[in-house]
Amino acid sequence: xxxxxxxxxxxxxxxxxxxxxxxxxxxxxxxxxxxxxxxxxxxxxxxxxxxxxxxxxxxxxxxxxxxxxxxxxxxxxxxxxxxxxxxxxxxxxxxxxxxxxxxxxxxxxxxxxxxxxxxxxxxxxxxxxxxxxxxxxxxxxxxxxxxxxxxxxxxxxxxxxxxxxxxxxxxxxxxxxxxxxxxxxxxxxxxxxxxxxxxxxxxxxxxxxxxxxxxxxxxxxxxxxxxxxxxxxxxxxxxxxxxxxxxxxxxxxxxxxxxxxxxxxxxxxxxxxxxxxxxxxxxxxxxxxxxxxxxxxxxxxxxxxxxxxxxxxxxxxxxxxxxxxxxxxxxxxxxxxxxxxxxxxxxxxxxxxxxxxxxxxxxxxxxxxxxxxxxxxxxxxxxxxxxxxxxxxxxxxxxxxxxxxxxxxxxxxxxxxxxxxxxxxxxxxxxxxxxxxxxxxxxxxxxxxxxxxxx
Amino acid sequence: xxxxxxxxxxxxxxxxxxxxxxxxxxxxxxxxxxxxxxxxxxxxxxxxxxxxxxxxxxxxxxxxxxxxxxxxxxxxxxxxxxxxxxxxxxxxxxxxxxxxxxxxxxxxxxxxxxxxxxxxxxxxxxxxxxxxxxxxxxxxxxxxxxxxxxxxxxxxxxxxxxxxxxxxxxxxxxxxxxxxxxxxxxxxxxxxxxxxxxxxxxxxxxxxxxxxxxxxxxxxxxxxxxxxxxxxxxxxxxxxxxxxxxxxxxxxxxxxxxxxxxxxxxxxxxxxxxxxxxxxxxxxxxxxxxxxxxxxxxxxxxxxxxxxxxxxxxxxxxxxxxxxxxxxxxxxxxxxxxxxxxxxxxxxxxxxxxxxxxxxxxxxxxxxxxxxxxxxxxxxxxxxxxxxxxxxxxxxxxxxxxxxxxxxxxx
Numbered sequence: 001x002x003x004x005x006x007x008x009x010x011x012x013x014x015x016x017x018x019x020x021x022x023x024x025x026x027x028x029x030x031x032x033x034x035x036x037x038x039x040x041x042x043x044x045x046x047x048x049x050x051x052x053x054x055x056x057x058x059x060x061x062x063x064x065x066x067x068x069x070x071x072x073x074x075x076x077x078x079x080x081x082x083x084x085x086x087x088x089x090x091x092x093x094x095x096x097x098x099x100x101x102x103x104x105x106x107x108x109x110x111x112x113x114x115x116x117x118x119x120x121x122x123x124x125x126x127x128x129x130x131x132x133x134x135x136x137x138x139x140x141x142x143x144x145x146x147x148x149x150x151x152x153x154x155x156x157x158x159x160x161x162x163x164x165x166x167x168x169x170x171x172x173x174x175x176x177x178x179x180x181x182x183x184x185x186x187x188x189x190x191x192x193x194x195x196x197x198x199x200x201x202x203x204x205x206x207x208x209x210x211x212x213x214x215x216x217x218x219x220x221x222x223x224x225x226x227x228x229x230x231x232x233x234x235x236x237x238x239x240x241x242x243x244x245x246x247x248x249x250x251x252x253x254x255x256x257x258x259x260x261x262x263x264x265x266x267x268x269x270x271x272x273x274x275x276x277x278x279x280x281x282x283x284x285x286x287x288x289x290x291x292x293x294x295x296x297x298x299x300x301x302x303x304x305x306x307x308x309x310x311x312x313x314x315x316x317x318x319x320x321x322x323x324x325x326x327x328x329x330x331x332x333x334x335x336x337x338x339x340x341x342x343x344x345x346x347x348x349x350x351x352x353x354x355x356x357x358x359x360x361x362x363x364x365x366x367x368x369x370x371x372x373x374x375x376x377x378x379x380x381x382x383x384x385x386x387x388x389x390x391x392x393x394x395x396x397x398x399x400x401x402x403x404x405x406x407x408x409x410x411x412x413x414x415x416x417x418x419x420x421x422x423x424x425x426x427x428x429x430x431x432x433x434x435x436x437x438x439x440x441x442x443x444x445x446x447x448x449x450x451x452x453x454x455x
Numbered sequence: 456x457x458x459x460x461x462x463x464x465x466x467x468x469x470x471x472x473x474x475x476x477x478x479x480x481x482x483x484x485x486x487x488x489x490x491x492x493x494x495x496x497x498x499x500x501x502x503x504x505x506x507x508x509x510x511x512x513x514x515x516x517x518x519x520x521x522x523x524x525x526x527x528x529x530x531x532x533x534x535x536x537x538x539x540x541x542x543x544x545x546x547x548x549x550x551x552x553x554x555x556x557x558x559x560x561x562x563x564x565x566x567x568x569x570x571x572x573x574x575x576x577x578x579x580x581x582x583x584x585x586x587x588x589x590x591x592x593x594x595x596x597x598x599x600x601x602x603x604x605x606x607x608x609x610x611x612x613x614x615x616x617x618x619x620x621x622x623x624x625x626x627x628x629x630x631x632x633x634x635x636x637x638x639x640x641x642x643x644x645x646x647x648x649x650x651x652x653x654x655x656x657x658x659x660x661x662x663x664x665x666x667x668x669x670x671x672x673x674x675x676x677x678x679x680x681x682x683x684x685x686x687x688x689x690x691x692x693x694x695x696x697x698x699x700x701x702x703x704x705x706x707x708x709x710x711x712x713x714x715x716x717x718x719x720x721x722x723x724x725x726x727x728x729x730x731x732x733x734x735x736x737x738x739x740x741x742x743x744x745x746x747x748x749x750x751x752x753x754x755x756x757x758x759x760x761x762x763x764x765x766x767x768x769x770x771x772x773x774x775x776x777x778x779x780x781x782x783x784x785x786x787x788x789x790x791x792x793x794x795x796x797x798x799x800x801x802x803x804x805x806x807x808x809x810x811x812x813x814x815x816x817x818x819x820x821x822x823x824x825x826x827x828x829x830x831x832x833x834x835x836x837x838x839x840x841x842x843x844x845x846x847x848x849x850x851x852x853x854x855x856x857x858x859x860x861x862x863x864x865x866x
């Protein structure tokens with residue numbers, strides 16, 4: 001039974017510098033990196049390769065000791081040039097210098113009609129080996145799915161409502177077949193349904209239409225309407241002991257291509273966007289692309305912050321850093337490390353606020369005004385004071401403040417009772433944005449999830 | 456303004472760890488963050504941009520919302536003095552908003568404001584230094600609330616003492632701003648009421664400054680008059696009110712204790728609470744800015760009206776028969792509803808809870824007024840009482856949420 005869900009709560013952060021739907025003709029980055037830290041829940045990454053080794057696209061580079069079958073594969077062919085390690089020899093980045101022509105590891109290919117006859121076990125084996133398994137994220141906890149589980153449903157959000165988010169329909173243009181096969185493969189893993197969730201306010205792209213045997217749900221409302229966690233909450237909420245898998249549309253198409261073309265195809269379009277980008281647009285590159293080439297000659301200033309992903313849930317990366325495994329957006333915003341005289345009380349229209357307290361006049365600008373926000377926190381951390389605000393940006397039947405307090409006090413029973421299984425960081429990211437007391441809410445949520453998972 | 460920031464920054468090493476004044480870092484930090492929005496940037500993970508709101512700005516919004524009450528209070532202290540001593544014989548705009556009233560009012564009100572800010576500020580700084588936490592901007596609000604809820608005749612040392620008590624016992628022993636169970640300003644006032652009852656009840660509401668009032672003057676508040684009328688059985692409360700101080704001029708027309716004059720606020724009382732109208736202006740600011748919960752404000756008034764109506768129906772004595780809407784303009788209900796009940800820390804924190812919390816405050820206030828003749832004003836005790844019960848209300852609201860979730864669990 002497909003559903004249309006209207007969400008009223010939430011908040012759209014309308015940032016300047018949205019990526020234009022065209023593809024830049026820059027040459028792709030020369031180096032790419034795999035960052036074990038991108039894979040949440042990865043405990044003990046083990047390397048298959050050493051510096052100087054040659055790899056093909058699809059050659060396993062590392063795996064997690066706790067989940068030995070799921071390979072993390074090289075996105076490109078080339079040479080391993082550096083294994084960057086941090087404190088306690090923790091692996092931070094495995095850098096690969098790409099060949100001019102990408103060579104691929106070959107996996108078995110299937111025709112569309114073969115796919116039906118393929119068993120779950122065979123599909124699973126190929127996905128684990130072919131590097132596409134980490135696209136499958138398990139709820140609760142938001143970690144890479146365990147191949148031994150059978151989820152009660154699989155959710156795909158066909159749109160991203162985060163600020164400056166890349167448009168999946170544009171990214172996957174012409175990949176209808178791959179997406180379709182990806183969905184067919186995913187169907188094998190659940191006895192329940194595969195849900196594909198659309199933005200009710202936009203036309204459904206051909207990539208996401210005409211799929212059979214799945215549920216098409218529509219979501220209407222401000223961000224976080226595109227968050228798969230919010231969608232699950234309204235369509236098929238997770239209770240204790242239940243498991244749901246989520247995959248983003250890029251991941252679905254990548255799974256499809258592994259079976260259709262027999263290769264781990266890590267090529268992707270990455271949106272480079274934000275107020276500091278001169279010509280925000282899409283770049284054709286591969287997973288784990290180096291930042292330098294993406295922004296070369298395309299910046300308005302050099303005092304900027306690079307963010308792999310969006311400004312709500314992303315991670316700051318260095319100017320010689322790499323875009324993360326799951327990200328298809330590089331946000332570039334001004335660094336906000338300047339003090340502002342009486343900035344705490346000065347009337348402002350240019351700094352976006354969800355609130356309307358004294359002097360915060362951004363609400364007068366209307367919804368179409370685009371903001372160039374910097375990374376300043378606009379205040380210092382304080383104890384929780386204001387109440388009732390988090391609920392306004394959380395379109396779920398959850399009390400965020402109570403949940404956060406339960407996590408902070410490591411109260412397992414209450415965390416569970418208050419709905420920790422239904423959220424991951426991104427679902428409460430807006431709370432962190434609007435928080436008067438400037439808490440690091442997303443990291444609190446992750447702490448809670450880790451406590452629940454590992455005790 | 457860069458030179459100012461450079462100057463501040465130059466002093467930084469003195470106050471940082473290992474510096475000469477390391478202990479006073481919080482003081483330096485308070486100064487710096489007061490002058491400048493700090494250059495703090497978002498962390499590596501999590502949100503990379505933050506909302507423009509800041510706790511200081513939120514607190515200042517409440518202070519700004521109180522300014523109409525404060526300004527009215529200053530003029531009114533002057534007006535009450537001159538009208539009680541017979542120097543004002545006709546009303547009107549010019550009779551109220553004039554320099555004499557302003558100067559007289561300022562002479563008595565500003566020292567009280569100062570005493571509250573200085574005493575409370577010292578406690579905040581001391582605790583900040585001892586416990587090494589930043590100075591809480593919550594005090595911006597408390598420091599202004601306390602002067603507005605005391606009579607203009609209060610000795611300054613009592614203001615200081617009550618503020619210290621309120622901040623220490625009401626807030627700091629629980630862990631500071633955000634952790635307190637009771638409203639700090641109400642705690643301070645309750646302390647005054649129980650420790651020095653003679654200075655905060657009876658005929659203390661007009662600052663006569665040693666001058667003799669006109670013949671037949673009564674310094675009692677409308678609530679006290681209502682109660683006396685009810686006990687003596689001499690007609691209705693509304694009649695009793697219209698006879699009291701009938702020789703005095705209400706600044707904007709009507710009898711001295713007419714509904715109209717009580718609504719506008721030309722009556723004796725605590726400095727900031729006499730004018731229901733100004734409290735409503737404050738309410739508008741708080742609601743428009745979203746800083747105060749409109750649900751609490753509306754439900755306090757609704758609760759008071761409902762309770763007033765119930766008493767009308769019971770009608771056992773004249774006080775019970777007071778028209779329900781009179782309860783809005785008596786005493787401090789409006790001020791308390793707008794500025795005390797909405798304190799987000801001590802109020803209910805769930806949205807459903809806020810309705811219940813507010814309504815019970817309104818009902819309790821009227822209940823205390825009408826049924827407990829020993830202390831006719833009820834809003835203070837009602838707010839404190841409901842502060843204590845707010846977590847219980849929230850508990851049941853949250854419990855219902857948990858039950859909904861449990862109902863879908865399979866294990």
